[in-house]
Amino acid sequence: MTKNIKKVVLAYSGGLDTSVILHWLREQYDCEVVTFTADIGQGEELEPARAKAIAAGVREIFIDDLREEFVRDFVYPMFRANALYEGEYLLGTSIARPLIAKRLVEIAVITGADAIAHGATGKGNDQVRFELSAYALKPDIQVIAPWREWDLLSREKLLAYAEARGIPVEMKRASGQSPYSMDANLLHISYEGNELEDPWQEPAADMWRWTIAPEQAPATPAYLELTFAHGDVVAINGQTMTPAIALAELNRIGGTHGIGRADLVENRSVGMKSRGCYETPGGTILLKAHRAMESLTLDREAAHLKDELMPRYASLIYNGYWFSPERRMLQAAIDQTQQVVNGVVRLKLYRGNVTVVGRQSDSDSLFDTAIATFEEDAGAYNQADATGFIRLNALRLRVAGRKRGG
Template structure:
């Protein structure tokens, strides 16, 4: 890419070391105007310092956008309608945030007349794929700058030296220390990678976790909550309605206090390597359990089973960055059609890291018929003699094969 061809670039900017260096590097190497974009997706950090640092770097157009409600309502909740888990464990907290951030980058590029976007994802990870697939899907002609694939600043020491050389302020945490882990947080989760986690045999230290108490330190009394669903989405906790973002934040608070949502796993990255990460997803862990319980009462058997068959493909699409694709849209339409009947309440008991379903009801869509399911007299609601023919027909091929072996 000819550097001189880039006049203005929109940078996904956090104000941390990496993106602060990238901001200066773009100004020097590309000689272009830089627009910064900082997304509030519930990471729980003060974002105004990013504005101050961008202003100090000479940035004229600074975007700091509150995307929390859009993140949960348009990305997290649709994903949870599918009961999505990647490789059976990962609730996709980082993956689902990337298409939203990239979408807003493209929108800002159009608003400001920029001809390129830039991000701080490394050439080893999944995020570069997620950002760029989204960008190209929404603007096929956009130019993308990925500094980690161009420069030689491939270590923290080199980044720190560059920052010192160019007078870039690098702030530490308030207590003078910085977490040794690479961390990513939003309303759905917080992740930890790197440092001693690069040895999959090493147990994470108890001081690493930020959102949840250790299960053994959780209260000795269980917490019981009820979650209300409308068309597959949670809308209320204990009868109180919340906005999507506020509801997930409240579930995070309740779940974290009960030691819920910690995960330690080795996953297969899209670029080909295995990676070890630790995650805290308290609200998402509760929500997945509750949603499946609500579906168990209201979804037809075959629709539910087909959803479960489709889910791993859906999860891979999200993980690999294919949110804005025909195939994900197609799956979403099918999934959303099933959710029209997923209405009602689920009662859960939270205790020392465990989420237990202890009740579910649906006034309008329950498929549970006590008159049929009862172990007592059913007054003719179900003719048990019908099972004889049902079993013999289903056994026909087995009997034929058995005679052949005979």
């Protein structure tokens, strides 16, 4: 247990866990607690967290709207890389943690706090993401992770602790409250626990919150045009939008058409496998459109090299290394390629599917109709040149074939 702590900045939601942590920190460390609540688009009213903090006697309370920073400086750079962890996960939780850690450290500096604290458990990825980010930004920061110190390892124990100390929290689940462990932000919403702990069990139909079931989505497809500038969406159907507003709009449209559901088993940083379900409607649309824009504007070898680097880049984010030198290095290379990723992609959304139906770039398209056409090309491409090209590429194969008697 870390000692000599006089002030701690706590990542605080006002729920059961963080309400107990607030009291526990005071009890165990005899310290002042500063609360920080981030609005990253989770769609919840945040003022109740302020009221709970005030009622608990907190003197310094930070509730920050980080939605634009989240999408502009974290989500968009990640999507420039077309990042997918293990081929499926769009990293919705992973990408939010470095921003929260960054702000925790900033508030610690502002308030003169000695440490930061979070409510991530000792089994999950988030503890790693929060702490690696914090140490990268402020190497001497002290981190308190109550779930790795206390013995309150169940909801029942947390409720008993709260009741014994008069901490006002829900003593039982309200009617209609989700039985899942959930995390939401502007990029996604995740679900874990309950029947999802059995990877053979299909999720309950009423679990999903952002998306209509594809079979119940409208029978008429929707068409979207996304405008890209340097790899980022800057307009939808010709209407200019900020990053956060654009992603929110893609979530709304995608959810209406059953886009973005995922059910997967992933390998956690700490070594265990975990089953989770995700809704990422806007991100699913964005990934499809971005790859389409790159297909028209990126050089072949640059595009292929990006695809080779992507799994490493995605793993860095998943495992908490957003602020590492290697992630920054990869980002610089990725961002250099995006200078030419400009234009418009047209998409069709229909019952859970996103289909690219058009793409154009007036300034940066590498598609040359005169060369690619199956019709007469007026000498733009000499088909006889392919003979020498094929013979040179076949040379090593022919030599090997002769050696083997082929």
